[in-house]
Amino acid sequence: MAPAAEEPTRAEVMAVAIARRLRDGETIAVGSVSPIPAGACLLAKRLHAPGARLILLGSRAHFPFNGGVQEFYNYAVRGRLDVFFASGAQIDGHGNFNLSVIGDYDRPTVRLPGGRANGILSFVAKRLILFRTEHSRRVFVPKVDFITSPGTTPEGIYRIGGLHAVVTDLCVFEFDRARGRLELGTVHPGVTLADVESRTGFPLHAPSPVPASPTPTAEELALLRGPVREELGTFYPEFVKQQS
Protein backbone atom coordinates (compact mmCIF):
# COMPACT_ATOMS: atom_id res chain seq x y z
CA MET A 1 0.00 0.00 0.00
CA ALA A 2 1.32 3.41 -0.98
CA PRO A 3 1.71 5.97 1.84
CA ALA A 4 -1.39 8.14 2.15
CA ALA A 5 0.72 11.27 1.88
CA GLU A 6 1.39 10.45 -1.76
CA GLU A 7 -0.45 12.75 -4.19
CA PRO A 8 -3.79 11.38 -5.31
CA THR A 9 -4.08 10.34 -8.94
CA ARG A 10 -6.82 11.73 -11.17
CA ALA A 11 -8.62 8.38 -10.94
CA GLU A 12 -8.55 8.63 -7.13
CA VAL A 13 -9.87 12.21 -7.19
CA MET A 14 -12.70 11.07 -9.47
CA ALA A 15 -13.50 8.07 -7.27
CA VAL A 16 -13.67 10.27 -4.17
CA ALA A 17 -15.80 12.92 -5.92
CA ILE A 18 -18.22 10.14 -6.89
CA ALA A 19 -18.13 8.32 -3.55
CA ARG A 20 -19.12 11.44 -1.62
CA ARG A 21 -22.30 11.76 -3.70
CA LEU A 22 -23.48 8.28 -2.67
CA ARG A 23 -25.67 8.00 0.40
CA ASP A 24 -26.23 5.31 2.96
CA GLY A 25 -29.13 3.01 2.19
CA GLU A 26 -29.22 3.76 -1.53
CA THR A 27 -29.43 1.18 -4.28
CA ILE A 28 -26.57 1.90 -6.65
CA ALA A 29 -25.86 0.14 -9.93
CA VAL A 30 -22.72 0.28 -12.06
CA GLY A 31 -22.64 -1.05 -15.63
CA SER A 32 -19.80 -2.86 -17.32
CA VAL A 33 -16.45 -1.21 -18.16
CA SER A 34 -16.81 1.21 -15.24
CA PRO A 35 -13.97 0.56 -12.79
CA ILE A 36 -13.87 4.09 -11.31
CA PRO A 37 -17.55 4.20 -10.27
CA ALA A 38 -17.28 0.61 -9.03
CA GLY A 39 -14.28 1.61 -6.90
CA ALA A 40 -16.19 4.67 -5.65
CA CYS A 41 -19.08 2.42 -4.53
CA LEU A 42 -16.73 0.06 -2.68
CA LEU A 43 -15.14 3.10 -1.01
CA ALA A 44 -18.47 4.67 0.03
CA LYS A 45 -19.62 1.32 1.41
CA ARG A 46 -16.56 1.23 3.68
CA LEU A 47 -17.08 4.80 4.89
CA HIS A 48 -20.39 6.63 5.03
CA ALA A 49 -22.69 4.21 3.17
CA PRO A 50 -22.37 0.78 4.82
CA GLY A 51 -26.04 0.11 4.12
CA ALA A 52 -25.83 0.86 0.39
CA ARG A 53 -27.03 -1.96 -1.85
CA LEU A 54 -24.53 -2.37 -4.66
CA ILE A 55 -25.14 -3.90 -8.07
CA LEU A 56 -21.79 -4.03 -9.87
CA LEU A 57 -21.95 -5.72 -13.25
CA GLY A 58 -19.01 -8.07 -13.65
CA SER A 59 -18.69 -8.71 -9.93
CA ARG A 60 -19.83 -12.04 -8.53
CA ALA A 61 -20.06 -10.70 -4.99
CA HIS A 62 -22.18 -7.68 -5.95
CA PHE A 63 -24.72 -9.06 -8.39
CA PRO A 64 -27.79 -9.83 -6.25
CA PHE A 65 -29.79 -11.56 -9.02
CA ASN A 66 -29.82 -15.04 -10.52
CA GLY A 67 -32.02 -14.34 -13.53
CA GLY A 68 -29.39 -12.67 -15.65
CA VAL A 69 -29.23 -9.12 -16.89
CA GLN A 70 -32.95 -9.39 -17.67
CA GLU A 71 -33.73 -9.55 -13.96
CA PHE A 72 -31.50 -6.54 -13.24
CA TYR A 73 -33.17 -4.68 -16.07
CA ASN A 74 -36.68 -5.45 -14.83
CA TYR A 75 -35.64 -4.27 -11.37
CA ALA A 76 -34.23 -1.05 -12.80
CA VAL A 77 -37.21 -0.14 -14.97
CA ARG A 78 -39.45 -0.40 -11.91
CA GLY A 79 -37.62 2.67 -10.63
CA ARG A 80 -35.65 0.81 -7.98
CA LEU A 81 -32.26 2.36 -8.77
CA ASP A 82 -31.31 5.46 -6.81
CA VAL A 83 -28.08 5.86 -8.74
CA PHE A 84 -26.84 4.48 -12.05
CA PHE A 85 -23.51 5.14 -13.76
CA ALA A 86 -22.66 5.40 -17.42
CA SER A 87 -19.86 6.83 -19.48
CA GLY A 88 -20.32 9.05 -22.52
CA ALA A 89 -18.42 9.00 -25.78
CA GLN A 90 -19.86 12.46 -26.47
CA ILE A 91 -21.67 14.74 -24.02
CA ASP A 92 -23.15 18.13 -24.89
CA GLY A 93 -24.04 21.16 -22.80
CA HIS A 94 -27.73 20.22 -22.78
CA GLY A 95 -27.03 16.92 -21.04
CA ASN A 96 -27.57 14.79 -24.13
CA PHE A 97 -25.07 11.99 -24.39
CA ASN A 98 -23.98 9.54 -27.04
CA LEU A 99 -22.92 5.98 -26.36
CA SER A 100 -24.12 4.59 -29.70
CA VAL A 101 -22.11 5.69 -32.75
CA ILE A 102 -19.56 8.30 -33.81
CA GLY A 103 -20.42 9.57 -37.29
CA ASP A 104 -23.37 8.49 -39.38
CA TYR A 105 -25.49 5.74 -37.82
CA ASP A 106 -25.38 3.48 -40.88
CA ARG A 107 -21.70 4.08 -41.69
CA PRO A 108 -20.14 5.07 -38.37
CA THR A 109 -16.43 5.59 -37.78
CA VAL A 110 -16.93 3.95 -34.38
CA ARG A 111 -19.82 1.84 -33.19
CA LEU A 112 -20.13 1.85 -29.41
CA PRO A 113 -21.64 -0.71 -27.09
CA GLY A 114 -23.57 1.51 -24.68
CA GLY A 115 -26.81 2.05 -26.50
CA ARG A 116 -28.74 -0.98 -25.52
CA ALA A 117 -29.28 -0.01 -21.91
CA ASN A 118 -28.84 3.73 -21.72
CA GLY A 119 -31.75 4.72 -23.94
CA ILE A 120 -33.92 3.19 -21.24
CA LEU A 121 -32.07 3.25 -17.92
CA SER A 122 -31.49 7.01 -18.19
CA PHE A 123 -35.27 7.42 -17.93
CA VAL A 124 -35.74 5.35 -14.81
CA ALA A 125 -32.62 5.66 -12.63
CA LYS A 126 -33.25 8.50 -10.20
CA ARG A 127 -29.73 9.96 -10.43
CA LEU A 128 -27.70 9.13 -13.48
CA ILE A 129 -24.04 10.02 -13.06
CA LEU A 130 -21.78 10.06 -16.11
CA PHE A 131 -18.05 9.59 -15.71
CA ARG A 132 -15.38 10.23 -18.29
CA THR A 133 -11.61 10.04 -17.82
CA GLU A 134 -10.90 12.06 -20.96
CA HIS A 135 -12.06 15.65 -20.66
CA SER A 136 -11.51 16.96 -24.20
CA ARG A 137 -13.26 18.73 -27.04
CA ARG A 138 -13.88 15.48 -28.85
CA VAL A 139 -15.92 14.31 -25.83
CA PHE A 140 -17.55 17.57 -24.65
CA VAL A 141 -19.03 18.64 -27.97
CA PRO A 142 -21.48 21.37 -29.04
CA LYS A 143 -23.82 18.71 -30.42
CA VAL A 144 -23.68 14.93 -30.05
CA ASP A 145 -23.68 12.83 -33.24
CA PHE A 146 -26.43 10.62 -31.85
CA ILE A 147 -28.72 11.08 -28.86
CA THR A 148 -28.54 7.84 -26.89
CA SER A 149 -30.12 9.66 -23.96
CA PRO A 150 -31.71 13.12 -23.98
CA GLY A 151 -30.91 15.54 -21.16
CA THR A 152 -34.53 16.63 -20.92
CA THR A 153 -37.84 15.28 -22.18
CA PRO A 154 -41.22 17.02 -22.59
CA GLU A 155 -44.23 16.32 -20.39
CA GLY A 156 -46.25 13.25 -21.23
CA ILE A 157 -43.19 11.05 -21.52
CA TYR A 158 -42.61 8.69 -18.63
CA ARG A 159 -39.42 9.76 -16.90
CA ILE A 160 -38.79 9.22 -13.23
CA GLY A 161 -35.07 9.89 -13.33
CA GLY A 162 -32.29 11.28 -15.42
CA LEU A 163 -28.94 12.96 -15.62
CA HIS A 164 -27.67 14.30 -12.32
CA ALA A 165 -23.94 15.01 -12.74
CA VAL A 166 -20.91 14.40 -14.95
CA VAL A 167 -17.58 13.60 -13.31
CA THR A 168 -14.45 14.00 -15.46
CA ASP A 169 -10.72 13.94 -14.88
CA LEU A 170 -10.84 17.77 -14.57
CA CYS A 171 -14.11 18.70 -12.91
CA VAL A 172 -17.67 17.91 -11.90
CA PHE A 173 -20.63 19.25 -13.90
CA GLU A 174 -24.04 19.41 -12.25
CA PHE A 175 -27.07 19.00 -14.48
CA ASP A 176 -29.69 21.69 -13.96
CA ARG A 177 -32.84 19.96 -15.14
CA ALA A 178 -35.04 23.06 -15.05
CA ARG A 179 -32.61 24.96 -17.26
CA GLY A 180 -31.71 21.87 -19.25
CA ARG A 181 -27.99 22.50 -19.12
CA LEU A 182 -24.76 21.40 -17.50
CA GLU A 183 -23.26 23.81 -15.02
CA LEU A 184 -19.72 23.62 -13.75
CA GLY A 185 -19.86 22.50 -10.13
CA THR A 186 -16.29 22.04 -8.94
CA VAL A 187 -12.83 21.76 -10.46
CA HIS A 188 -10.40 19.14 -9.21
CA PRO A 189 -7.35 20.12 -7.16
CA GLY A 190 -4.70 21.69 -9.41
CA VAL A 191 -7.14 22.35 -12.28
CA THR A 192 -8.11 25.88 -13.35
CA LEU A 193 -11.26 27.21 -14.96
CA ALA A 194 -9.17 28.01 -18.05
CA ASP A 195 -8.08 24.35 -18.28
CA VAL A 196 -11.71 23.23 -18.31
CA GLU A 197 -12.72 25.96 -20.75
CA SER A 198 -10.00 25.13 -23.25
CA ARG A 199 -10.99 21.47 -23.28
CA THR A 200 -14.78 21.89 -23.41
CA GLY A 201 -16.55 22.37 -26.73
CA PHE A 202 -19.60 24.19 -25.37
CA PRO A 203 -19.91 27.47 -23.41
CA LEU A 204 -19.34 26.98 -19.68
CA HIS A 205 -21.80 28.12 -17.08
CA ALA A 206 -19.67 28.48 -13.98
CA PRO A 207 -20.07 30.08 -10.58
CA SER A 208 -17.43 32.62 -9.63
CA PRO A 209 -15.22 31.64 -8.01
CA VAL A 210 -15.49 27.94 -8.92
CA PRO A 211 -15.32 25.74 -5.82
CA ALA A 212 -12.70 23.00 -5.64
CA SER A 213 -13.63 19.30 -5.72
CA PRO A 214 -12.96 17.46 -2.47
CA THR A 215 -9.35 16.62 -1.80
CA PRO A 216 -9.13 12.92 -0.92
CA THR A 217 -8.41 12.36 2.75
CA ALA A 218 -5.64 10.11 3.99
CA GLU A 219 -8.29 7.60 5.07
CA GLU A 220 -9.94 7.59 1.63
CA LEU A 221 -6.61 7.12 -0.12
CA ALA A 222 -5.59 4.33 2.24
CA LEU A 223 -8.83 2.50 1.54
CA LEU A 224 -8.58 3.06 -2.23
CA ARG A 225 -5.00 1.78 -2.30
CA GLY A 226 -5.68 -1.11 0.04
CA PRO A 227 -8.95 -3.04 0.41
CA VAL A 228 -10.85 -1.28 -2.40
CA ARG A 229 -8.06 -1.98 -4.85
CA GLU A 230 -7.92 -5.58 -3.74
CA GLU A 231 -11.66 -6.13 -4.15
CA LEU A 232 -11.83 -4.22 -7.44
CA GLY A 233 -9.03 -6.43 -8.74
CA THR A 234 -11.30 -9.47 -8.50
CA PHE A 235 -13.44 -8.14 -11.36
CA TYR A 236 -11.29 -5.41 -12.94
CA PRO A 237 -7.85 -7.08 -12.93
CA GLU A 238 -6.54 -5.15 -15.94
CA PHE A 239 -7.61 -1.73 -14.59
CA VAL A 240 -6.02 -2.39 -11.21
CA LYS A 241 -2.76 -3.47 -12.90
CA GLN A 242 -2.64 -0.20 -14.85
CA GLN A 243 -3.06 1.89 -11.69
CA SER A 244 0.16 0.78 -10.05
Added chain:
Amino acid sequence: MNVPFVPVRGLLCTDYMKVRPDFRVLANPYDPREEIALVPAIAPDVAVFHGIRGDRHGNVITSGVLDAKLIAQASRRAVATVEEISEGDLTREPHTGVLVPGIHVSAVVHAPRGAHPTAFEGKYPVDADHVREYVKAAESDAAFAAWLERYVYGVPDHAAYLERVGLAAAAAR
Protein backbone atom coordinates in the same frame (compact mmCIF):
# COMPACT_ATOMS: atom_id res chain seq x y z
CA MET B 1 -44.90 -14.90 -24.56
CA ASN B 2 -45.46 -15.00 -28.34
CA VAL B 3 -46.53 -11.36 -28.53
CA PRO B 4 -45.56 -9.32 -31.63
CA PHE B 5 -44.23 -6.31 -29.71
CA VAL B 6 -43.72 -4.94 -26.24
CA PRO B 7 -44.23 -1.43 -24.87
CA VAL B 8 -41.07 0.13 -23.43
CA ARG B 9 -40.74 3.11 -21.15
CA GLY B 10 -37.75 5.15 -22.30
CA LEU B 11 -36.39 5.47 -25.85
CA LEU B 12 -38.65 8.44 -26.69
CA CYS B 13 -36.64 11.55 -27.65
CA THR B 14 -33.58 9.37 -28.33
CA ASP B 15 -32.24 9.06 -31.88
CA TYR B 16 -33.13 5.36 -31.86
CA MET B 17 -36.65 6.50 -32.73
CA LYS B 18 -35.18 8.07 -35.92
CA VAL B 19 -32.94 5.24 -37.10
CA ARG B 20 -35.32 2.42 -36.25
CA PRO B 21 -38.54 2.85 -38.22
CA ASP B 22 -39.77 -0.36 -36.60
CA PHE B 23 -39.81 1.39 -33.21
CA ARG B 24 -43.23 3.06 -32.93
CA VAL B 25 -44.97 5.47 -30.58
CA LEU B 26 -48.46 4.91 -29.23
CA ALA B 27 -50.68 6.68 -26.74
CA ASN B 28 -51.04 4.32 -23.79
CA PRO B 29 -54.58 2.94 -24.32
CA TYR B 30 -55.10 2.79 -20.55
CA ASP B 31 -53.81 6.31 -19.90
CA PRO B 32 -53.81 8.41 -23.09
CA ARG B 33 -51.80 11.16 -21.40
CA GLU B 34 -48.77 8.93 -21.69
CA GLU B 35 -46.89 8.30 -24.92
CA ILE B 36 -45.05 5.02 -25.00
CA ALA B 37 -42.57 3.35 -27.35
CA LEU B 38 -43.30 -0.03 -28.93
CA VAL B 39 -40.53 -2.36 -30.07
CA PRO B 40 -40.98 -5.51 -32.18
CA ALA B 41 -40.32 -8.92 -30.68
CA ILE B 42 -37.07 -10.66 -31.56
CA ALA B 43 -37.67 -14.31 -32.44
CA PRO B 44 -34.27 -15.95 -33.02
CA ASP B 45 -34.02 -19.21 -34.90
CA VAL B 46 -31.20 -20.43 -32.69
CA ALA B 47 -29.90 -19.51 -29.23
CA VAL B 48 -26.41 -20.56 -28.20
CA PHE B 49 -25.29 -20.31 -24.59
CA HIS B 50 -22.57 -21.72 -22.39
CA GLY B 51 -23.13 -23.70 -19.20
CA ILE B 52 -21.27 -25.35 -16.38
CA ARG B 53 -22.82 -28.82 -16.71
CA GLY B 54 -25.31 -30.51 -18.98
CA ASP B 55 -26.97 -33.94 -18.94
CA ARG B 56 -28.38 -36.27 -21.59
CA HIS B 57 -31.90 -34.98 -20.95
CA GLY B 58 -30.83 -31.52 -22.09
CA ASN B 59 -30.86 -29.98 -18.61
CA VAL B 60 -28.12 -27.40 -18.25
CA ILE B 61 -26.78 -25.60 -15.22
CA THR B 62 -25.41 -22.22 -16.11
CA SER B 63 -24.46 -18.89 -14.61
CA GLY B 64 -27.12 -16.73 -13.02
CA VAL B 65 -25.58 -13.66 -14.61
CA LEU B 66 -26.40 -14.90 -18.11
CA ASP B 67 -29.75 -14.60 -19.86
CA ALA B 68 -29.55 -18.22 -21.00
CA LYS B 69 -33.00 -19.27 -19.82
CA LEU B 70 -34.55 -16.24 -21.49
CA ILE B 71 -32.88 -16.73 -24.87
CA ALA B 72 -33.54 -20.47 -24.79
CA GLN B 73 -37.26 -19.78 -24.35
CA ALA B 74 -37.30 -17.04 -27.02
CA SER B 75 -35.68 -19.14 -29.76
CA ARG B 76 -36.90 -21.98 -31.96
CA ARG B 77 -33.85 -24.05 -31.07
CA ALA B 78 -31.32 -23.71 -28.28
CA VAL B 79 -27.82 -25.16 -28.24
CA ALA B 80 -25.88 -25.32 -24.99
CA THR B 81 -22.12 -25.75 -24.85
CA VAL B 82 -20.98 -27.00 -21.45
CA GLU B 83 -17.82 -27.45 -19.43
CA GLU B 84 -18.83 -30.95 -18.28
CA ILE B 85 -21.33 -33.66 -19.14
CA SER B 86 -23.15 -35.11 -16.18
CA GLU B 87 -24.21 -38.78 -16.20
CA GLY B 88 -27.18 -38.27 -13.88
CA ASP B 89 -30.27 -36.10 -13.99
CA LEU B 90 -29.37 -32.52 -13.11
CA THR B 91 -32.92 -31.70 -12.03
CA ARG B 92 -32.43 -34.11 -9.13
CA GLU B 93 -29.10 -32.75 -7.95
CA PRO B 94 -28.45 -29.79 -5.69
CA HIS B 95 -26.64 -27.03 -7.52
CA THR B 96 -25.70 -23.40 -7.48
CA GLY B 97 -26.33 -21.35 -10.60
CA VAL B 98 -29.41 -21.52 -12.77
CA LEU B 99 -31.00 -24.65 -14.19
CA VAL B 100 -32.25 -24.34 -17.75
CA PRO B 101 -34.71 -27.26 -18.05
CA GLY B 102 -34.08 -29.68 -20.89
CA ILE B 103 -37.46 -28.99 -22.45
CA HIS B 104 -36.03 -25.68 -23.71
CA VAL B 105 -32.79 -27.19 -25.01
CA SER B 106 -32.30 -28.84 -28.42
CA ALA B 107 -28.67 -29.95 -28.04
CA VAL B 108 -25.92 -30.10 -25.45
CA VAL B 109 -22.32 -29.97 -26.68
CA HIS B 110 -19.32 -30.87 -24.54
CA ALA B 111 -16.97 -27.89 -24.99
CA PRO B 112 -14.60 -27.40 -22.07
CA ARG B 113 -13.21 -23.86 -21.92
CA GLY B 114 -16.01 -22.98 -24.31
CA ALA B 115 -16.29 -19.39 -23.04
CA HIS B 116 -12.70 -18.61 -24.11
CA PRO B 117 -11.42 -15.89 -24.39
CA THR B 118 -13.93 -14.55 -21.85
CA ALA B 119 -13.99 -15.62 -18.21
CA PHE B 120 -16.54 -18.12 -16.97
CA GLU B 121 -18.12 -18.36 -13.53
CA GLY B 122 -14.91 -18.23 -11.58
CA LYS B 123 -13.72 -21.41 -13.34
CA TYR B 124 -11.21 -19.54 -15.46
CA PRO B 125 -10.28 -15.88 -15.88
CA VAL B 126 -10.45 -13.77 -19.01
CA ASP B 127 -7.62 -14.35 -21.50
CA ALA B 128 -6.62 -10.68 -21.67
CA ASP B 129 -3.83 -11.28 -24.20
CA HIS B 130 -6.24 -12.96 -26.58
CA VAL B 131 -8.79 -10.16 -26.19
CA ARG B 132 -6.04 -7.63 -26.97
CA GLU B 133 -5.14 -9.65 -30.07
CA TYR B 134 -8.80 -9.60 -31.13
CA VAL B 135 -9.11 -5.83 -30.57
CA LYS B 136 -5.98 -5.24 -32.64
CA ALA B 137 -7.29 -7.51 -35.40
CA ALA B 138 -10.62 -5.70 -35.44
CA GLU B 139 -8.89 -2.50 -36.59
CA SER B 140 -8.81 -3.55 -40.26
CA ASP B 141 -10.73 -5.91 -42.51
CA ALA B 142 -7.53 -7.69 -43.58
CA ALA B 143 -6.33 -8.26 -40.02
CA PHE B 144 -9.78 -9.44 -38.98
CA ALA B 145 -9.97 -11.86 -41.91
CA ALA B 146 -6.62 -13.27 -40.80
CA TRP B 147 -7.91 -13.61 -37.23
CA LEU B 148 -11.01 -15.47 -38.47
CA GLU B 149 -8.85 -17.76 -40.57
CA ARG B 150 -6.55 -18.54 -37.67
CA TYR B 151 -9.16 -19.10 -34.95
CA VAL B 152 -12.44 -19.91 -36.70
CA TYR B 153 -12.23 -21.19 -40.31
CA GLY B 154 -8.76 -22.65 -39.92
CA VAL B 155 -9.65 -24.97 -37.02
CA PRO B 156 -11.78 -28.02 -37.83
CA ASP B 157 -13.24 -28.44 -34.33
CA HIS B 158 -13.17 -27.27 -30.72
CA ALA B 159 -10.24 -29.52 -29.83
CA ALA B 160 -8.18 -27.96 -32.62
CA TYR B 161 -9.21 -24.49 -31.42
CA LEU B 162 -8.04 -25.28 -27.88
CA GLU B 163 -4.79 -26.60 -29.33
CA ARG B 164 -4.32 -23.35 -31.26
CA VAL B 165 -4.90 -21.10 -28.23
CA GLY B 166 -2.68 -23.27 -26.04
CA LEU B 167 -5.44 -24.59 -23.79
CA ALA B 168 -5.69 -28.24 -24.82
CA ALA B 169 -3.95 -29.46 -21.68
CA ALA B 170 -5.90 -27.13 -19.38
CA ALA B 171 -9.22 -28.25 -20.90
CA ALA B 172 -8.37 -31.92 -20.47
CA ARG B 173 -7.87 -31.53 -16.71
